[in-house]
Amino acid sequence: xxxxxxxxxxxxxxxxxxxxxxxxxxxxxxxxxxxxxxxxxxxxxxxxxxxxxxxxxxxxxxxxxxxxxxxxxxxxxxxxxxxxxxxxxxxxxxxxxxxxxxxxxxxxxxxxxxxxxxxxxxxxxxxxxxxxxxxxxxxxxxxxxxxxxxxxxxxxxxxxxxxxxxxxxxxxxxxxxxxxxxxxxxxxxxxxxxxxxxxxxxxxxxxxxxxxxxxxxxxxxxxxxxxxxxxxxxxxx
Numbered sequence: 001x002x003x004x005x006x007x008x009x010x011x012x013x014x015x016x017x018x019x020x021x022x023x024x025x026x027x028x029x030x031x032x033x034x035x036x037x038x039x040x041x042x043x044x045x046x047x048x049x050x051x052x053x054x055x056x057x058x059x060x061x062x063x064x065x066x067x068x069x070x071x072x073x074x075x076x077x078x079x080x081x082x083x084x085x086x087x088x089x090x091x092x093x094x095x096x097x098x099x100x101x102x103x104x105x106x107x108x109x110x111x112x113x114x115x116x117x118x119x120x121x122x123x124x125x126x127x128x129x130x131x132x133x134x135x136x137x138x139x140x141x142x143x144x145x146x147x148x149x150x151x152x153x154x155x156x157x158x159x160x161x162x163x164x165x166x167x168x169x170x171x172x173x174x175x176x177x178x179x180x181x182x183x184x185x186x187x188x189x190x191x192x193x194x195x196x197x198x199x200x201x202x203x204x205x206x207x208x209x210x211x212x213x214x215x216x217x218x219x220x221x222x223x224x225x226x227x228x229x230x231x232x233x234x235x236x237x
Contacts, residue, residue, distance in 0.1 A: 001059045015106045022076045023067040026058035035121035036111035037062040040130030043092045044080035049215045063117050067107045108141040139164040150209050155187035162191040168198040170234045175205035
């Protein structure tokens, strides 16, 4: 399948707290039923990179949706500057667990309502901030599987949710990430072990935080290729 065989659109979702949230959707043009996938953004919005990643998942056969998690504090279509984290920090900080929970439920319910999405076949993947939200989503809704790329704040902020996870978890980290330490990673896996949850834990030793994004200075082509293949296989199986 190619990009030309996809339908792409922006939709508006109503959230239970009374807000509205835009989301980018990419799906195969065929009406055949397919698995659904929620793609959770980095701290820089649903930008060209996240839309491209969403497209790539759609090419692989998913009805993929990337919700704009900054909808409470930023204008629709907001795209942050990778070289200016302070400019996105207020939006990032506004995505509390409580706010994200309502967003997760909204986008999950939308996927469940789509005729071309297979029942019980919805998963999620997230990057950076979205890695934390993907972990949270696995505890909030009945996803089939969840993938978390360098999810800062899972430890310590979400460790108490480990026993609530629905599907198996793939944790992907950069070994050079100074913000997410080995102790943080260990705390996450220990919480999952304690809750007797199924997971895979992968550290790319020569990669830094954000290594999957080809628009960031930390981009690591080899780790990005390998983690993509691993992610696809994990979601399929």
